[in-house]
Amino acid sequence: MTTSAAPTPTRRVSTKVFVIVMIAFAAITAGIVSFYASGSPDGLEHVAGTQGFLDSATEHRFADWPLADYAVAGIDNARLSGGLAGLVGCAAVLLLAMGIGRMLRRPAQAETTQS
């Protein structure tokens, strides 16, 4: 007996391929496309400027860090520096998120607090 075709959409790609596509897309976005991002102040910064409270912002505690403002310290080429920072950030986010996910799926160890 063969059941009729399901009315729901099919999985076009395997999970492995899907993961690779998503990672590649994120890497291209952060590593290459980010160079073409608008450098204008964002909505909040713009409003803070026009409303006159932008000056109340204090210097970021980590403003001197080697990756501050999405640039790798010591690399002068903006395209390379920003792209590399983007890739490092993607890796950091992926590892951290996967780590938390793994922890959550192990009930015995799930009580570790995460801030």
Added chain:
Amino acid sequence: MHVPDGFLDAPTSVATGAIAVGALAYAMKRARHEQPDDRTAPLAGLVATFIFAAQMVNFPVGAGTSGHLLGGALAAVLVGPATAAMCVSVVLVVQALLFADGGVTALGTNITLMAVVGVGAGWLAFLAARAVLPKRLPSVPVAAAFGAFVSVPVASLAFVGLYAVGGQAPIPLDTLTAAMVGWHSLIGIGEAVITGLVVSAVIALRPDLVYGARDVVATTPLEIREGAVL
């Protein structure tokens, strides 16, 4: 919408820090139910990574102002609201600690605005749109786009609320509200476009992984096919 240190006073920052910790503790409990098996599990990490990448790409919204994806609605539709709050928080933590983007004492504020309010408003607006739209798969990206559009001005309104309580500089709240909601409604259009496109793309590839589409996809039971020709 990354709030830097100094915009809000210390008590307000402590309060939003407490809200963030409480919300994330609750989200951690809930997230377990949103990702019941290993099949959907990798999606959360991928969604967080994508949001980080997308947030690097500011798009212009006119008059020398830009915006970028907040990603709350997008994440909520793809992995569920509790998991989404954690995904967006991971992004905010990495941005604040590694890239000096968004203040450190303002981290609780940013998590509250983008991971709690942004995700919550986006998810609720998504559910409202789903309730109105036909119960079919193509409705999901449309509802996601609507949720995304709503989430940005609502998050900006939440910022105004926090500023009313703990703003360091005296600013008339009516003009602040108009400016914040006005600009963030424009940014919301970009948020809606990106969210709609990404949800459409994921649905085209793997509809079974989309949390917000479970009711229109998950009706397929495992089929037992006998006598399959190999």
